[in-house]
Amino acid sequence: xxxxxxxxxxxxxxxxxxxxxxxxxxxxxxxxxxxxxxxxxxxxxxxxxxxxxxxxxxxxxxxxxxxxxxxxxxxxxxxxxxxxxxxxxxxxxxxxxxxxxxxxxxxxxxxxxxxxxxxxxxxxxxxxxxxxxxxxxxxxxxxxxxxxxxxxxxxxxxxxxxxxxxxxxxxxxxxxxxxxxxxxxxxxxxxxxxxxxxxxxxxxxxxxxxxxxxxxxxxxxxxxxxxxxxxxxxxxxxxxxxxxxxxxxxxxxxxxxxxxxxxxxxxxxxxxxxxxxxxxxxxxxxxxxxxxxxxxxxx
Amino acid sequence: xxxxxxxxxxxxxxxxxxxxxxxxxxxxxxxxxxxxxxxxxxxxxxxxxxxxxxxxxxxxxxxxxxxxxxxxxxxxxxxxxxxxxxxxxxxxxxxxxxxxxxxxxxxxxxxxxxxxxxxxxxxxxxxxxxxxxxxxxxxxxxxxxxxxxxxxxxxxxxxxxxxxxxxxxxxxxxxxxxxxxxxxxxxxxxxxxxxxxxxxxxxxxxxxxxxxxxxxxxxxxxxxxxxxxxxxxxxxxxxxxxxxxxxxxxxxxxxxxxxxxxxxxxxxxxxxxxxx
Numbered sequence: 001x002x003x004x005x006x007x008x009x010x011x012x013x014x015x016x017x018x019x020x021x022x023x024x025x026x027x028x029x030x031x032x033x034x035x036x037x038x039x040x041x042x043x044x045x046x047x048x049x050x051x052x053x054x055x056x057x058x059x060x061x062x063x064x065x066x067x068x069x070x071x072x073x074x075x076x077x078x079x080x081x082x083x084x085x086x087x088x089x090x091x092x093x094x095x096x097x098x099x100x101x102x103x104x105x106x107x108x109x110x111x112x113x114x115x116x117x118x119x120x121x122x123x124x125x126x127x128x129x130x131x132x133x134x135x136x137x138x139x140x141x142x143x144x145x146x147x148x149x150x151x152x153x154x155x156x157x158x159x160x161x162x163x164x165x166x167x168x169x170x171x172x173x174x175x176x177x178x179x180x181x182x183x184x185x186x187x188x189x190x191x192x193x194x195x196x197x198x199x200x201x202x203x204x205x206x207x208x209x210x211x212x213x214x215x216x217x218x219x220x221x222x223x224x225x226x227x228x229x230x231x232x233x234x235x236x237x238x239x240x241x242x243x244x245x246x247x248x249x250x251x252x253x254x255x256x257x258x259x260x261x262x263x264x265x266x267x268x269x270x271x272x273x274x275x276x277x278x279x280x281x282x283x284x285x286x287x288x289x290x291x292x293x294x295x296x297x298x299x
Numbered sequence: 300x301x302x303x304x305x306x307x308x309x310x311x312x313x314x315x316x317x318x319x320x321x322x323x324x325x326x327x328x329x330x331x332x333x334x335x336x337x338x339x340x341x342x343x344x345x346x347x348x349x350x351x352x353x354x355x356x357x358x359x360x361x362x363x364x365x366x367x368x369x370x371x372x373x374x375x376x377x378x379x380x381x382x383x384x385x386x387x388x389x390x391x392x393x394x395x396x397x398x399x400x401x402x403x404x405x406x407x408x409x410x411x412x413x414x415x416x417x418x419x420x421x422x423x424x425x426x427x428x429x430x431x432x433x434x435x436x437x438x439x440x441x442x443x444x445x446x447x448x449x450x451x452x453x454x455x456x457x458x459x460x461x462x463x464x465x466x467x468x469x470x471x472x473x474x475x476x477x478x479x480x481x482x483x484x485x486x487x488x489x490x491x492x493x494x495x496x497x498x499x500x501x502x503x504x505x506x507x508x509x510x511x512x513x514x515x516x517x518x519x520x521x522x523x524x525x526x527x528x529x530x531x532x533x534x535x536x537x538x539x540x541x542x543x544x545x546x547x548x549x550x551x552x553x554x555x556x557x558x559x560x561x562x563x564x565x566x567x568x569x570x571x572x573x574x575x
Contacts, residue, residue, distance in 0.1 A: 044423045044458035051427015078417055
């Protein structure tokens with residue numbers, strides 16, 4: 001955030017008492033005049049950010065994803081999306097990454113909620129270089145964006161010179177024997193699964209990193225479908241997330257492929273560490289490895 | 300721009316006639332439009348720095364209608380200062396491709412700074428705008444935001460009140476149209492709103508409480524606002540009468556929204572003119 005503040009003096013920071021959790025304290029310290037902390041009042045935070053947006057600023061409003069997208073849902077929709085303002089809604093604790101905090105702090109519906117808002121671009125990043133490049137693009141992007149991230153936000157998956165562009169999927173692994181389409185934390189697991197499938201069976205499995213969930217990269221989806229075997233994985237409820245969006249594209253484009261949508265299986269469960277939960281719902285590296293192996297019928 | 304109390308009184312009467320004419324054609328939120336008509340007339344036709352020919356002027360005052368259902372009274376005041384004509388409002392109101400409807404929408408009406416309708420949104424948005432003006436070095440413009448009294452039940456109103464004081468938004472003027480009635484009945488029976496002036500005072504606002512249907516009092520309170528570069532936000536608690544100016548509507552919950560007949564219209568206009 002601090003770097004964005006240096007690059008562009010229209011950047012404003014808006015917090016709701018989670019500056020530490022959201023890791024933006026440096027901006028607040030360096031640019032106190034461009035930083036607002038509205039206290040534990042997410043609705044006010046989002047509306048206030050909209051007010052800044054009306055006056056031509058680019059506010060970045062931070063909270064945990066469930067509070068941002070559900071407590072302040074109507075503010076995101078009516079004050080930000082309806083007015084088509086260049087407000088950046090930054091939600092951490094995506095999916096089950098909040099782990100032992102439990103369901104109150106998980107965000108398993110946010111993609112469905114935010115993608116349903118007209119004008120809203122929805123993003124989830126997987127890699128530090130990707131995150132930096134996409135954050136730079138948020139300075140130029142017209143209209144609102146929702147950016148979700150996990151508690152441990154990113155893992156090194158790409159070479160530093162890889163160019164990531166909002167609206168265009170990145171390819172973390174190439175291959176034509178099958179494809180994973182993922183976003184955020186599941187990209188890392190899909191890469192691990194693909195590498196093991198290559199080592200164990202010589203399979204070349206593509207990993208499509210759909211960091212821009214809306215608008216989805218239709219070409220990348222159609223191309224992935226040509227491998228004949230597509231597995232979607234996202235740290236989100238299976239309803240309304242990346243899987244639903246990709247499935248619509250596949251149907252609309254008349255693609256025929258084996259298809260599996262992996263995510264949270266439409267249920268609330270008790271608190272546990274995130275890796276345990278990812279394993280339980282089958283979208284850690286083991287789960288994705290086994291699902292692709294089964295889909296391809298290799299033993 | 301009007302100047303005298305007589306001119307403003309006459310202008311408010313015209314706004315009421317416009318509202319009633321519209322109300323004879325369409326269902327509008329006539330009760331709340333009438334209660335806030337005097338404040339809106341003084342605000343739009345006297346107080347606000349706003350040039351319809353230069354709506355992007357950085358030095359303009361901003362207006363946010365947090366009680367979004369008072370769109371008709373806003374549109375007629377905008378017509379009075381030349382944004383469009385009164386007949387535009389009457390002819391286009393609630394039509395499929397019109398610029399005016401139950402709530403105001405800036406997708407079709409560029410004189411609307413912020414689209415509103417759902418309650419408890421305009422006030423916090425206005426706070427963000429007020430903070431933004433300061434950040435831009437604009438210490439001249441004010442942000443005016445009009446709320447309803449029933450709207451004070453929304454938690455986001457009080458979240459915004461905390462932030463407005465914390466960020467010293469002396470350029471913010473919140474106006475509460477306290478007509479004492481909300482959709483389901485008397486405020487005192489629906490919610491335990493209590494002494495709203497005392498509540499805002501406790502939050503740290505500069506509080507003014509006066510008769511919001513008395514043009515002289517309204518004007519005097521606008522005239523004596525603290526400077527826009529001051530550090531304490533102001534709230535006007537305007538004691539008003541819902542349906543003000545139309546005898547059969549006054550203090551009647553059923554006239555929160557409605558439509559009148561041509562006969563009723565003629566009777567209302569006669570009554571209003573009789574008060575000259």
